[in-house]
Amino acid sequence: MAKRQLHLLLIGLLSAGGAMAGPDAVLQLLDKKSCSGCNLQGADLVYAELQSAQLPKAKLQGANLGRANLSNANLRGADLTDASLQGANLHRADLRGAKLRGTDLRSADLTDARLDPEQLASSHTEGAKGITAQARSYAELHNAGVKASLAAKHPEAEQRFGEAIAKKPDAAISWMARGISRQEQGRNAEAAADLNYAGRLYEQAGETELGQQLQKAATGIAKGPKIVQGNGMGSQMLSGAWSMLQQLAPLAIKLMGPSF
Numbered sequence: 499m500a501k502r503q504l505h506l507l508l509i510g511l512l513s514a515g516g517a518m519a520g521p522d523a524v525l526q527l528l529d530k531k532s533c534s535g536c537n538l539q540g541a542d543l544v545y546a547e548l549q550s551a552q553l554p555k556a557k558l559q560g561a562n563l564g565r566a567n568l569s570n571a572n573l574r575g576a577d578l579t580d581a582s583l584q585g586a587n588l589h590r591a592d593l594r595g596a597k598l599r600g601t602d603l604r605s606a607d608l609t610d611a612r613l614d615p616e617q618l619a620s621s622h623t624e625g626a627k628g629i630t631a632q633a634r635s636y637a638e639l640h641n642a643g644v645k646a647s648l649a650a651k652h653p654e655a656e657q658r659f660g661e662a663i664a665k666k667p668d669a670a671i672s673w674m675a676r677g678i679s680r681q682e683q684g685r686n687a688e689a690a691a692d693l694n695y696a697g698r699l700y701e702q703a704g705e706t707e708l709g710q711q712l713q714k715a716a717t718g719i720a721k722g723p724k725i726v727q728g729n730g731m732g733s734q735m736l737s738g739a740w741s742m743l744q745q746l747a748p749l750a751i752k753l754m755g756p757s758f
Contacts, residue, residue: 527551549587589628593617608633636665640672647679655679670699681719690720711724 523536527543532552539559546566555575565585575595582602592612601621603682609628619635631639642657659676663669694716701709 527553631661631664634661636662636669637697639665640669640675643672643675643679647675652679652682656683668699670696670703670705677712677716681727686719690716693719 517596518617520537523533523538524541524543527533527536527538527548528546530546531550533556534552535555535557536553537557538561540555541558541561543566544564545564546563548563548569548571550570550572551568552572553576554571554572555577557577558581559577559579561578561581563581563583563605564585566583567585567587568591569587569589571588573591573593573596576593577597578601578750579597579615580600583606584602585605586603586607586613588606588608590610590612591608594612594614594617596617598617599620603618603621603623603626606623607624610626613630613633615632616635618629618633619638623629623634623638623707634642639658639662643655643662646652646655646658656676656679659672659679662672663676666672673692673696677689677696680692681689693712697712697716699709700706
């Protein structure tokens with residue numbers, strides 16, 4: 499009875515606040531953990547225990563599912579546009595086909611969640627864990643690399659730029675950035691290879707001067723002494739190439755970042 503009264507109280511609060519979710523739908527979800535295609539727009543489901551809930555094609559636009567337990571939940575085809583799932587547990591949740599534009603997934607646990615490729619490109623995912631590179635867009639991965647690079651986290655930057663390259667193999671800026679990250683770690687041969695390839699890509703795109711500059715830097719690095727990790731000499735040796743990256747990085751963030 500106490501649980502039933504709690505559900506009814508929640509419904510009353512939803513109705514009083516002018517939420518769009520239907521009271522019957524909310525009650526069904528909380529009681530049965532199943533509400534396929536239900537209208538739950540604007541529902542307040544903070545901390546709700548919805549593990550293994552069946553919510554395929556549910557309308558959850560603007561709903562508040564912060565800190566909710568949605569582990570193993572079926573959210574295939576659900577509309578979560580502008581919904582809040584901040585800190586939610588989405589471990590092994592099925593989100594394939596779900597609309598996640600503007601969805602707040604900050605600090606959420608997406609470990610082993612089922613996602614479409616690049617499905618999170620227009621979501622807020624800062625601090626979320628368990629997100630695979632496949633689910634992120636090229637822009638997200640490249641910009642994450644830029645952020646790590648500017649914070650001198652060169653191994654992390656290298657990994658993110660590598661993932662970005664896997665998404666977009668002809669992205670010269672990511673090849674250049676990874677080369678600089680590798681140079682900062684003292685891995686001259688790999689850095690030179692990346693910068694040389696970036697130079698060729700820039701030349702093919704008509705950026706002849708930058709392309710030649712990068713290839714010249716690559717030759718110098720390959721012949722030069724090994725750089726000790728963390729001493730900052732990698733960026734000094736690249737001189738003009740590093741300056742160019744610093745100029746391009748903010749532009750890359752602005753032009754290639756996901757829009758909401």
